[in-house]
Amino acid sequence: MEFGDTFESKINRSDYKILIVDDVVSNVLLLKILLTNEKFQVCTASNGNTCIEQAKKEHPDLILLDVMMPDISGFDTAVILKKDPETLDIPIIFLTALNNPSDLVHGFQVGANDFLTKPFNKEELVMRVMHQISLVAAKRIIVQQNEELKRTISNRDKMYSVIAHDLRSPMASIRMVLNLAVNVVSPETVGEEIFGLLDKANRESEETHDLLDNLLKWTKSQTGRLNVVYQDIDLDDIVPGVVDIFRMIAEMKKIVLQYIPSEEKLVVHADNDMIKTIIRNFMSNAVKFTPEGKSIEVFCKREGDFAKISVRDHGVGIAPDRLETIFHKGETTYGTGGEEGSGLGLQLCQDFARKNGGDAMVESVLGEGSTFSVLIPLKKEE
CATH class of the missing domain: 3.40.50.2300 (Response regulator)
Structure with missing residues (x-):
């Protein structure tokens, strides 16, 4: 009352x-x-x-x-x-x-x-009238707040899209220059300190470019501007390519990166770009949270009517209380080399997996490592 x-x-x-x-x-x-x-x-x-x-x-x-x-x-x-x-x-x-x-x-x-x-009587009249007017007033507030929320979300999405789109192109150029610089110089030619700074800038440019890419795709997905383009994809045609992109980054952390192909041909019916984005994010996290000298395995297998793509690391692992919310919490995390993560990538992975009729999941033991997997529907037999 x-x-x-x-x-x-x-x-x-x-x-x-x-x-x-x-x-x-x-x-x-x-x-x-x-x-x-x-x-x-x-x-x-x-x-x-x-x-x-x-x-x-x-x-x-x-x-x-x-x-x-x-x-x-x-x-x-x-x-x-x-x-x-x-x-x-x-x-x-x-x-x-x-x-x-x-x-x-x-x-x-x-x-x-x-x-x-x-x-x-007057008291009953006023009471009953005020009860209805209170409901009308509450409804007005809800409608007003709903409109304000819609405007806020719209402005936020526009801002995210502008940031991601306008920064992505120059960031790609910076990343390319730094990749080239790190590959052509060595501690012997420029000194340990300068090489260390170049290496750090190179890794951070990779992280920033990936974040901007995720941000742009997530904004498009949330605003309904990112459609799923289904096609039949042989996983052996796309997974090795994504893994190769991370070989140089893994080698710089002295991480052994291994791709284990499936024993059978796996053809999925899904969006090519979305699947690559999921694997890329899983790979990025695996490298980020794996200490030097450890390994990462990427493998595919059939699981019922789905193909299961998994990225297994032997890194820091995830606490049990975080496992249930890790795909939608969006909290900041830090890798073994101090790399900062927004958590947006994993949200995007689950969103993309579900848009393609599958799902994303994780298994982990704290201190021993994690396995991130995505289920993608297999191409239906004719």
Whole structure:
């Protein structure tokens, strides 16, 4: 009750309009005086047809509707109001001297929000009116907050898209230059300190480029601008290529990277780019969280109607309490070389896997390593 009382006390009654409908003039005047004294805006009608006209013209927030009227009854008026998109959301309190349960049931069936039995007293009238107005006010707040949230999300997605799109191209150029620099120089030619700085900048440029790529794809996915383009893909045509991209990075951390092909041909029906993105993110995490001298294995196998692509590392592992939320928590993580991760990549992996009719999963033992896997539907046999 405390919440309701506090909420009602904050409602500015003068912002709300009530339509009073009764064919008895004295009833209309009494209700008008009572509600005007309570600071509500008031408009009136003396029959059902006028009620319908006034409801469309005045857009009241609540209708007090007499049941027994000469032209059309309050029940029939309510039916007409509820069929019209302009008036169907306006709450109705029926004014009635009827006490028969069947009449009450009928009233609710035609759209009543409440009943006020004649003769009524002021306290009951105000209480029932305020209850409906409170619901209207709460609905207004929800609609307003929903619109604000939509605008915020839209602005956020635009910002993410602009950041990712505008930074991705120059970042790719920086990454290429640093890759070239690290490959053509050595500690002997430029000194240990300079080579160390170049190496660090090279690794960070790789991480930043991958983050921007994930950010752009995630934004497009969330805004419905990234469609799944299905095609039949032989995993031996795409997985080795992604693995090769990480060989140089793995070698720099003295990590042994091994691709174990499937014993049988695995052809999936999925989006080529999305599958590559999933494997790339799994590989990036594996390298990031594997200490020097350890190994990473990438392997594929059939699992029912799916192909399962797995990336197994022998790194730091994941705590059990993080396993259930790791694909959607989006928390910052740090690799064995101090590499910072946003968590966005794993969210994207699960999103892409599910868009292709599969799923992403993880198995891990803290201190021993993790295996990230994705299930992708196999091409159906003809």
